[in-house]
Amino acid sequence: MRKQTRWMAYISIVAMLVGSWQPVQAQPVTYRIDPVHSFIIFRVKHLNTGFAYGRFNSFSGTIVVDEKNPANSSIELEIDANSIDTGNGQRDDHLRSPDFFNTRQFPKITFKSTRVRKINDTTVEVQGDLTMRGVTRSITARVTYTGKGRNQRGQEIIGFETTFTIRRSQFNINYGLNGGLADEVRVTFAVEGIRQ
Amino acid sequence: MSVILESALTAGLAALAAGVFWLLGWRLRRAYALLSALGVSVGFAVLYWRVQGRPDFPPIDATQWVFWHALFALPLGWLAGIAPAYRWVWVWGALLGVLWLFVPPFRPLMESGFWSLTTGVAYIVGLALATWLLVTLTAPLGEERGLATPFLIALLGGVSAGVLFYGAKSASLAQLSGTLGAVVGMGVPLAFLRGFTIGRGAVALAMLLFMSLWTTALGFAQLTLGQLVVLYLLALTPALRLLPAMQRLSPAVRFALPLAIVLVVGGAAVGMTYSAYMAQSGDTYSY
Numbered sequence: 001m002r003k004q005t006r007w008m009a010y011i012s013i014v015a016m017l018v019g020s021w022q023p024v025q026a027q028p029v030t031y032r033i034d035p036v037h038s039f040i041i042f043r044v045k046h047l048n049t050g051f052a053y054g055r056f057n058s059f060s061g062t063i064v065v066d067e068k069n070p071a072n073s074s075i076e077l078e079i080d081a082n083s084i085d086t087g088n089g090q091r092d093d094h095l096r097s098p099d100f101f102n103t104r105q106f107p108k109i110t111f112k113s114t115r116v117r118k119i120n121d122t123t124v125e126v127q128g129d130l131t132m133r134g135v136t137r138s139i140t141a142r143v144t145y146t147g148k149g150r151n152q153r154g155q156e157i158i159g160f161e162t163t164f165t166i167r168r169s170q171f172n173i174n175y176g177l178n179g180g181l182a183d184e185v186r187v188t189f190a191v192e193g194i195r196q
Numbered sequence: 197m198s199v200i201l202e203s204a205l206t207a208g209l210a211a212l213a214a215g216v217f218w219l220l221g222w223r224l225r226r227a228y229a230l231l232s233a234l235g236v237s238v239g240f241a242v243l244y245w246r247v248q249g250r251p252d253f254p255p256i257d258a259t260q261w262v263f264w265h266a267l268f269a270l271p272l273g274w275l276a277g278i279a280p281a282y283r284w285v286w287v288w289g290a291l292l293g294v295l296w297l298f299v300p301p302f303r304p305l306m307e308s309g310f311w312s313l314t315t316g317v318a319y320i321v322g323l324a325l326a327t328w329l330l331v332t333l334t335a336p337l338g339e340e341r342g343l344a345t346p347f348l349i350a351l352l353g354g355v356s357a358g359v360l361f362y363g364a365k366s367a368s369l370a371q372l373s374g375t376l377g378a379v380v381g382m383g384v385p386l387a388f389l390r391g392f393t394i395g396r397g398a399v400a401l402a403m404l405l406f407m408s409l410w411t412t413a414l415g416f417a418q419l420t421l422g423q424l425v426v427l428y429l430l431a432l433t434p435a436l437r438l439l440p441a442m443q444r445l446s447p448a449v450r451f452a453l454p455l456a457i458v459l460v461v462g463g464a465a466v467g468m469t470y471s472a473y474m475a476q477s478g479d480t481y482s483y
Binding site: 047088089090091093094097098099102104105106107133134135169172174175176177178179180 | 198199202247248249252256257258259304305308310364365366367368369412415416417418473476481
């Protein structure tokens with residue numbers, strides 16, 4: 001009887017040790033991008049004069065955050081190119097046409113990270129493949145952590161923001177480059193993710 | 197450089213390129229079958245390159261096939277030029293050639309699910325047959341002396357640009373179409389040279405490229421089938437001049453009748469498309 005009790009005590013200690021060890025081994029956490037509280041906006045210079053702004057209203061994706069080892073973090077994003085919105089229906093139709101996004105052939109814009117490097121406690125450098133109009137190019141962006149909290153449903157949420165510039169000509173979007181619209185497009189991606 | 201000046205320069209360069217080949221052909225009659233088509237081919241290639249930049253091969257973006265059509269259809273243009281001697285080679289060559297040309301641009305629409313396989317095949321076969329008919333019926337216009345043929349085709353380019361701009365909502369396709377009209381329009385001043393004709397090859401290739409642009413606008417932009425049919429019928433209009441009944445009329449009437457049809461029907465088509473475009477949004481978007 002005493003021998004059995006001693007064994008049970010050993011097992012309990014081992015179980016406690018294993019149980020207490022697990023939270024220390026922080027697992028990568030997956031967040032689903034919350035499209036309601038996330039924004040993809042862009043700006044491009046029109047006729048070398050003023051900036052035109054627009055956004056994509058429909059997108060989805062996931063962010064994997066590994067706080068212990070940021071290199072294991074990743075992001076995948078899929079944007080519905082037809083959801084482009086510049087506040088003018090005629091301009092949006094034009095942007096969907098073969099002059100720009102050719103959305104009938106290329107209805108999706110995607111981004112998939114290939115490398116994440118920690119810069120400091122709140123910033124990482126994300127490198128990844130952006131595919132737009134059938135062309136894939138590697139881009140690099142500095143992503144800033146903007147906060148963590150809980151939403152009204154008690155779910156854990158996390159926020160990031162990044163701004164980077166792409167050259168649309170690299171994605172075969174060449175129309176109007178000769179003075180109509182600038183080649184450089186500045187993109188801002190402000191994201192809120194809900195823990196899965 | 198302003199957008200308007202840039203567009204004018206593009207049109208001028210493309211038309212000039214075509215004109216050089218046609219002038220060469222005018223002097224070298226034995227090579228005219230090829231040079232006639234080469235004028236449109238090179239003129240359109242110059243135009244496309246300046247408007248859309250360098251295309252890929254094979255194109256990732258299916259709308260770039262328009263550029264390659266200008267080059268790959270060159271043998272068809274040449275075949276149109278020698279058609280009187282090899283009539284059946286031309287007719288069958290044009291049919292098979294056009295069918296072959298129309299498959300690659302529209303396959304991606306079936307792959308992306310925009311068209312079902314059945315719809316896609318029906319469109320490809322239907323559009324290719326319509327193009328073949330247009331090309332074979334209008335090619336003989338290239339042998340007509342005078343400015344009527346290049347003028348009517350140039351006018352068609354203008355109408356087409358208007359419909360593509362407001363109907364398909366694609367400025368680039370509109371510009372390509374309008375400037376293709378300007379390329380053929382180069383034949384108007386050259387028509388004053390003694391014995392000059394733009395040639396069967398030029399007309400055949402120009403018509404094929406118009407169809408390529410319109411079908412691209414149907415598949416990838418917002419051109420409706422109804423608008424395409426109107427443009428198609430307008431493209432057939434110059435061929436009315438070849439009807440035996442028309443041949444008996446005076447040259448002025450033979451020119452005025454198709455001109456009136458293109459102006460009235462084409463003008464109405466542009467006007468209706470413009471009205472529909474303006475009714476879409478209260479705020480005017482001027483590109």
